[in-house]
Amino acid sequence: MACCHYHALMIPGGDTAFTVDASRVTFGRGCLKEVGDRALVLGLKRVALFTDPRLAALPHFATVKASLLAAGLDVLVYDQCRVEPTDQSFREAAAFAAEAKVDGYVSLGGGSVMDTCKGANLYASHPADFLAYVNAPIGEGRAVPGPLKPHIACPTTCGTGSEVTGIAIFDLLERGVKTGIASIALRPTEALVDPDCTDSLPGEVVAASGFDVLSHALESYTARPYVRRPAPPRPSARPLSQGANPWSDLGCREALRLMGLYLERAVADASDAEAREQVMWAATLAGIAFGNAGVHAPHAMSYSVAGLVRDYRAPGYPQLAGEVPEALVPHGMSVILNAPAVFRLTCSACPEQHLEAAICLGADARRASAADAGEILAGKLLQLMKAVGIPNGLAGVGYGEADLDALAEGAYPQQRLLQNAPLEMSKPVLRELFRGALRYW
The missing domain is CATH 1.20.1090.10 (Dehydroquinate synthase-like - alpha domain)
Known part of the structure; x- marks a missing residue:
């Protein structure tokens, strides 16, 4: 569609411009090995590496952790991200992030892991009542008051696009609904998109x-x-x-x-x-x-x-073994x-x-x-x-x-x-x- 299509639909008092935002994206097989160098360029020294229990046992996790360690970074692992996260799992991840006192984040996983990392970064950086930043009308929809710490997102599935969006989705248990937080501030700083991660899916x-x-x-x-x-x-x-x-x-x-x-x-x-x-x-x-x-x-x-x-x-x-179905x-x-x-x-x-x-x-x-x-x-x-x-x-x-x-x-x-x-x-x-x-x- 040409731009004239949009101008033909303009409404009185409507917007006349659009904004393009995007994370820096590196795409290609084997690019997970670049994560250590990318973190150094961002000035990171102490990072939280977010993943889930299954991925923590797989070679892709070992690759990312080894790259960070080889670059001389102090790495703290959080491997309890939940598939289909909840407000409770977001709170637990945020508590870890606040205590860890890191200067940046790396997430390795699907949308659930990346969204959990976004939430942890947000609440550790700008503490508030949990519903403060959650989309209205379920939450307050409060604007994020400032920038978050750098976040390098490494997707392992070919779907959510969370590595390049400012959106984090979760289940609000007390209401029995899914909702989320949306802010430009949540958008990862960089994305390393390695198709090797999909070969075993x-x-x-x-x-x-x-x-x-x-x-x-x-x-x-x-x-x-x-x-x-x-x-x-x-x-x-x-x-x-x-x-x-x-x-x-x-x-x-x-x-x-x-x-x-x-x-x-x-x-x-x-x-x-x-x-x-x-x-x-x-x-x-x-x-x-x-x-x-x-x-x-x-x-x-x-x-x-x-x-x-x-x-x-x-x-x-x-x-996982022992999990309640x-x-x-x-x-x-x-x-x-x-x-x-x-x-x-x-x-x-x-x-x-x-x-x-x-x-x-x-x-x-x-x-x-x-x-x-x-x-x-x-x-x-x-x-x-x-x-x-x-x-x-x-x-x-x-x-x-x-x-x-x-x-x-x-x-x-x-x-x-x-x-x-x-x-x-x-x-x-x-x-x-x-x-x-x-x-x-």
Whole structure:
């Protein structure tokens, strides 16, 4: 889309500019070995290395720790990051960080580890009541009062894009909902993206994380344009979720193209190095894009899906010996289960973007009518979901008609995301979207 598209949608008093923020990114096989030198350049001497119990026993962790030690840094390890973190696990990590008195952070893991490290850095740097920085209306939505300490993020999955975003997501246990903290200050200083980390991932994990990538790109590309957002009270208050803009569109289109070409291959064959590498590059591209544009309804709805699950546990996500089995709908799965229903609806707001997104994914739709764009995009998503074994809608992970009200109630507080959608997302609309997502085939 050309810039004229955005200017045609300008509203009185709306924003007239957009901001591009990004972490410094190093991408390539073997780049984890650079972490020690990167930390030295940032002036670090004493660092906290965050990971989870499984990764702490794997070679990638040994590589990162050895690189930091070889550079002469004092390394304190925190290996208790929780998959699908909670407010309690954030508090525990922040307590460790405050006591450790480090001058920087390194995180090695998926989005859960990187988000936990962001939270620890925040609360150790600027102590406050836990809900102070949490997104409104669940928390106060207080602005972070100053910069955080340097953070080098090293993703081990090809999905969340957390290495380049200022967002940290967790389960708020007392409310039974997922929510998060969003601030430019949380964005990691640097990202070391090493595709070697994905070679040992189970196909089910690649499928779920890959659909997170795909939905990041789709939601950012179809988000409300930045010129339809009210102008901020001052330039520095412009939100992370600015809406679609020419910069984010570039990353979205390329990420979608790559996912259309490589997702099925990456899931099917762990030895397909090209496919795993390209999916990880797409994850970083989509992360930069949605970090500057924002996602919308599928992600807002996903927090209910993941937070209210009762007895479904996705295959490919093992537990440590002695752990109590817990229900789990992985984040990317909880997002994509909603996506076809959402894009069928939002197509009416911007059919050209929906059609272009479908084409980027590989749909043969260049002669299609804009009126068919939502169904074409949904159909392409369903084709990919079937191909990699995603469950058949919300019913496939244990939800039914009786859950629609609770799902809508849980999603509605995610106003930071819902207000980025191209159409209004009221509770009745959300309820019908959840109904449409129960079964697809």
